[in-house]
Amino acid sequence: MKKAGGIEKVRKYPNGSLLVKENYTKDKKLASITAMLKLQGYDPADRNWVMAAYDPTGKVLAFGKVGSCIACHDMVHKQDLVFAPPPAQLLPVSTWKGFFPKQAISPMYAKLLQEHPKSIVR
Template sequence: MKRVTSVSMVIALLFILVACAPKPALPRADGRDLYNYITGTAQYTGWKMWPGKQALYPGTEPHGMLLTTYVTDGAFSAINGKKGSISNGSIIVKENYMPDKTLAAVTVMYKVKGYDPANNDWFWLKYAPDGTINVQGKAQGCIDCHGQARNNDFIWTSPLK
């Protein structure tokens, strides 16, 4: 009985330590840092998918005919809760596929407080399947297109209100 109690206490202590472990620091507003964070430190493929969307849902240009979108917990909560905007520190990762289901690119929106107030503080990233960064930062093409959804925090996929 004493041994069972000791084992139970050790297991409980391990759960507490894991729960209290600090989360990894968010990356700087930098393409390589963000890429390393989402593909290494945070492994975006383990995140939740966009609420109401499954893998390989129909998309449109310029992103691709099929999309899979992953979001951090903060983004998921804002989207699902219709909070009106995505919270700072949130990341949205969209895998862009060709009709034959070949990954063509990955596009990322990262909300960084104070980064670009005129455009709701979004940092933009696009990279190829091999990790080559094609676009990063205050990407005018991204801003021009997503800016048409300014009243929805630059989000096209679904309403935030």
């Protein structure tokens, strides 16, 4: 990322790249962990990422060529499916609703969308 000049400028992550994201609730409790590992030849159609999600105890919630993960991450296919963290890149409300119809969008995220309209990924 440093070599490319920032996360949004990376076009291809090297084999073996591992990205891990901790997901917290608004009261700062760990809700889940998502990860992606670049494995040469694993899934050439979708940039060779192994997708994984774990609950806070380490139980596997999703693993492998997970269509739902890939469908959303494909919005940033130019960045090899890796999003920049908010507020650099934000999901449009329509995408949120499409993927999580039963969840309310957090007021914090709604505020970010208002403050950074140019950061919304199309």
